Amino acid sequence: MKQFWGTSDHLVLAVSTGIDSMVLLHQLIDQYAHTYRQLTCLHVHHGLRDASDNEAQFLEAYCKQRDIPLFIHHLDLTETVSAGRSIQHESRALRYAWFDEMMRYLKADYLLTAHHHDDQLETIFYRVFTGRIDRSSLGILPQEQRGAYRLVRPFLAVTKAHIKAYQQHHNVPFFEDESNASNNYVRNDIRNRILPEITRNPHLQAGHLQKLMDFHNEALILVGQQAQQFLEQHVRQFQAQHWYISRKDFNALLSHVKMCVLDEVLGNFEAVVSVSERTYQDWFMKLSSDVAQCTLMHTNEWHVDIVYDKLIIVPAHEDMPLIPQTIEMAGCYQFGSYRIILEDALFDLHTSVHIRSRQAGDRITLYNGQHKKVTRLMIDHKVPQLQREQVPIVVTEKGDILAVGTCYQQTTYKQLIHIQYLGDDINEK
Template sequence: MMNITWKPDDHLVVAVSTGIDSMVLLYRLLHHYPSTYRQLTVLHVHHGVRQSSDEEAQFLTRYCEAHQVAVHIHLLDLNTTLQAQRSIQNEARQARYAWFDSMMHQLQADVLLTAHHFDDQMETIFYRVFTGKVLRSTLGIEACEQRKGYRLVRPMLEETKSDIQAFQQTHQVPYFEDESNQDTKYVRNAIRNEILPLIESNAQFKTEHLNKLYEMHKASLAHFETIAQTYIETKVTEGAKGYEMSLASFLKCPEHVRMIILDKLIQKWDTFARISDAQYQDWFAKMARHVAQLELYTSNTWRINIVYDKLTIAAAIQKIQPTPIQIDAPGCYIFGDYQIELNALADVHLPIHIRPRQTGDRVTLHQHGHKKISRLMIDAKVPQDERNRIPVIVDAKGQILAVGELYQFKTYKHLINIAYLGDEGNEK
């Protein structure tokens, strides 16, 4: 029996490959459950990589015409993927669901049905366990999930392949067998055709126990999500530039919780960013080295940095290098992200220059001696990429009067007011 989770007034769309599973699903909807929905539409993806693809599309068209069901067929161009020798199964799946999303919106439909079954569930759990995809996603397939404006439902998820085959034989449901499903060069096919049958042949092994593992893992993942969200709410500071947290406190979290924390924060900058487990583990190894400053990653929209004892996630803003300014009169001036207000200049050797730091720049300390500007910035824990944008104010004799908000020569404190404007100051 199928699990009916849709309403009688729903417009159902069923994805049909013409394989035994999807044809049995379509047959049942037409002959056994016609009163459970308002309208039925069929979607079929023509992959175009097998000789039988044309024949399958023609067969499904005739079948749908005979049963007075609308069918939409989409020809998928996978030539680039094949030439580049990339994973055709993965890219074909992404392309299929992109088209499904588009068609569901175009048809204004409510529910998309797929023919995934119990054996697919076991195969998925094995695949995710043995490929390490267990830290941030559930082990198995959800029976129902919300997508972009519609629900994706898998009503046959509790049925085994043998159940479906028995139904097909009893009702003589026509279908096409995809010969590529037997090709064990694909990992999932190897699991389906070699590993699972071997397990089933041993009376002491039961694949049903994998479902228990799936449910337990799903509950654990929900718990980890709660821990990650609590950390964000209590330990992460959100400011004008982005997010900031103590590196020490972050590293105390379990690795899988760290990944979830970063997933949540990164997706606030980039909804489509997907960082792999391997990439995260590389970052964690670098964090553990306790380097003073390090850019872990940058994209067009965001970046993640180690800045002394902090881990920061901020917008990747490319800025124009501030142009040096020569000043002969009091006034208000903009230098990059800073506003500099100069009052009466009677006691200052003119002209005044506002410029970035230079090698060898030193400031006069209030007590005694001098300090390099580079050391001044290190002591203030100024991020490396901000140091060349801080204004250095110098008089005609080379005396440094001020360095951003970090330093002002005591004699001229009443003459110079410097304020940081934030990221709106000089964006490209």
């Protein structure tokens, strides 16, 4: 058993009454009592089996006899069962939510679970063959920080055979969960049928899964380093939580580095990035295509879009409608994200001008006397589609267009109208 804690620490052990956790409890009491300050046990009563009551009563008596504080939590999984949802997944989430609560209440330092080496191999096998290999470790971590405490697994290098031998030698009492024998659950099938079959084949060794996990962890480190280097050198952050990424540079990355980059950026909006690998691959395909503009995904928290030669990630927000302005004197004015400076000489030519958003049918006059639609002008200047309604258009009383944002100004008015984008103009980066 690996000892993570010190003599001044308060340990909390999650006990199921199965052989693994009971052996760990026995060792903590019998062999490691001098290594910690206090030991407390937590037990979750799932209420799904007839034996659950007997197990809870047994553990109460066991802990009382040894003067160990015990807390029991009853789960109500009725709705989960009736809805046909995954009992294992939801019960685990509920267990750890209670564990977090109890660790805060107890002000404890370490939460211990009895996951062992065979559990590790089972987990690696499960994640490989269910495709969950791209963005996290293949196996169970020996320790991890959860808020103010650490979750540790001191048995992770200990085999099931060793645990069984210890139980028999010390006659440690335990309960066997009958559901563990059913191969209807995927993990049980791996544990009871598949891994034993591999072990029985003299040419195969399930222990090599551990080597695969170690190699995979090293690969994740390298991918993370490449992603971090790309973030520092090629990802530009301008306004708060506004990221612009060159499509050309991004497309040159390896697929897993791309995912790591996006996970890092989207992690600024949500604690756990919810975008699947399949969704990412769809994004990558569109980014490498010749599509000019495209919405990749919009959530309540963030928007990801392809805008010409850039991948843009920004906070989700609703643009407020811009109110047209009638200007009758020189000065500095603001229209959305633009600053507009109008000189005195402009009002020698016009008594007033109007600043507004584009309208259907808007056209500018070119230097050769020809006309061009404002929509076409914005496309030529690669103005993102989502920003086109925000671009200020300066017009005369008669409706003649004098300026269109930073894209166009009639020659006569170049020294009379000055327009500046207050944000970071992505078309100039």
